[in-house]
Amino acid sequence: MASTAKFWREQAARYNLEGTRCVNCGAFFYPPRIVCPRCRRNGVIERYKFKGTGEIITYTTVYQAPRNLNRQMPYALAIIKLDEGPRLLSEVICDPEELSTGMRVRSVFRRIGEEGEQGIIYYGTKFVPA
C-alpha cells in the first residue's frame, strides 16, 4: 500500500508531465524541483506542464522485466530529451528495431503497471514515435 500512496502523490507529474520552471532564469525541471539550483534564493518557481514532445537521446532493448508491466517483451526504453530541455527515462511504444537516436517522439497516456489483479492500476506517460 505504501507504493499506492507514493504513486498518488506523484500523479500530476506522471499523468500530465507536470514539472516546474524557474521564471527568473528560464530553466525547466522534470521531475519538478522546488528550488532552482542556479538562482537559489532569487529563483521564482512555478508549475509547468510540458508539451510532451521531444527526441530520443539513447535507448536500450529490455528482454526481461516484471510480469505486471502490461508489456510484450522485448520492449524499448529510452532517455528522452523534452523540447523544453529536461531529460527523462521512459518506455517508447514501438518495435525496438524502429528506434534511432534523434527520433522524434510524443507523449501518450497508458497503463504503467498494476498491483496484481486486485490492486490498483497505475497510469502514466509513455512515448510513441511522433
Place this chain on the structure above:
Amino acid sequence: MIGIVSYGVYVPLYRIRVEEIAKQWGENGASIKAGLMVEAKSVPDLDEDAATMAVEAARAAILRASLNPRDIGAIYVGAESHPYAVKPTATIVAAAIDASNSITAADFEFACKAGTAAIQTCMGLVSMGEIRYGLAIGSDTSQASPGDALEYTAAAGSAAFVIGQDRVVAEIEDYASFTTDTPDFWRRDMQKYPSHSGRFTGEPAYFRHTIAATEALLEKTGLQPADFDFAVFHQPNGKFPLKAAKSLGFSSAQVKPGLLVPYIGNTYSAASLIGLAAVLDKASPSQRILLTSFGSGAGSDSFAFRVTDRIEEVQDKARKVEHFIRSKKYLDYAAYAKHQGKIRM
C-alpha cells in the same frame, strides 16, 4: 444554442483481420467477412484500456478547440469495459486532462449507447446554466468469448464530445430516445465475457430501437430523411446500419461517410460517436447530421445536429478519424489473444 463545442477520437494502432480469426476456428473467413461487411477490427495494445483511450480522445477534443480544461464542469464516461468495477474511469480522465477538482463526474453504462446518454446528461447541465462545458465520452475495449460470433467484431476505440452553449461547431437541434427491457445482450457481474441471445439481437433489439428512436426524432422535429446530409447509426456490423437506414428512408450515400465498422470493427460505446466524428471531420457549415445510437438491454438515442460556421476552424486542429483508419499494424491470432488478455500470464 446548445451543441458540440469540440470532439476528439482515438483508435488503437493494432488490427486483426476477420479472416485471421476465422482461420483459427476453421470457419469460412471470406463468407463471414462478406456477411458482416467487416474486414478487420481494432485491437488495444497491452497497456491500453477504456480509461487510457478515453484520455487520448478527451485530450484531442481539448486540443481541437483550444479549450481550457478548467472550463469543464462535468465529465461522464460511458463504457461496458471500465477498467475498475468500482473506481470511476471519469476520475482518471479528469486528472489526466488537468480538469478542476470542483466538477461532477460519473461513469455511465448502457452497452453501446452509454456515450450518447452522457451527451444528453451534459446537455441538461449546460442548459440549466450549471456548467459551461460538459465532457461526454464513449470508450470501450470490448471483449468477446473466444470462438463466439462477436469475436469477429468486438473492437476498441474512444470518442469524446464537449457540450456547451458557446463556440458551438454543431448545434443539437433536438433529440428523442426509446428504451425497453429487452434481454438481447448482457454480462452478469464478475463474468469476463458477455452473453447474447443470438439472432434475437437483430429485429427486436437493434432494428426496433434504432427505428423507433429515429422515427420519434423525425416526428418531433418535423424533419424528413432528405433534410439530412449525413446519417450515422450504431454499427455492430456493416449490414445493420444500412438496413435500418433503408427502412427509415435514408440512402446508403447518407450513411457511408460515417460507417467505419468495415475498417475498425464495432467499438461499442464509441461506435456511433466515432462515426459522428468522421462526419464532422468533413462537414460543411449548415449541413444537417442524424445520429442514432443503440445499446443492448435495450435503447436508442437519436439526435439532429446542424453544423455551424465554426466547424472549419476546428476540423484540422486534432487528428481526424481518417488518420486512425490509415495508421494500422496487423496482428496474427496468437499476438491478438495476448493483447486481449486471453492468455493469462
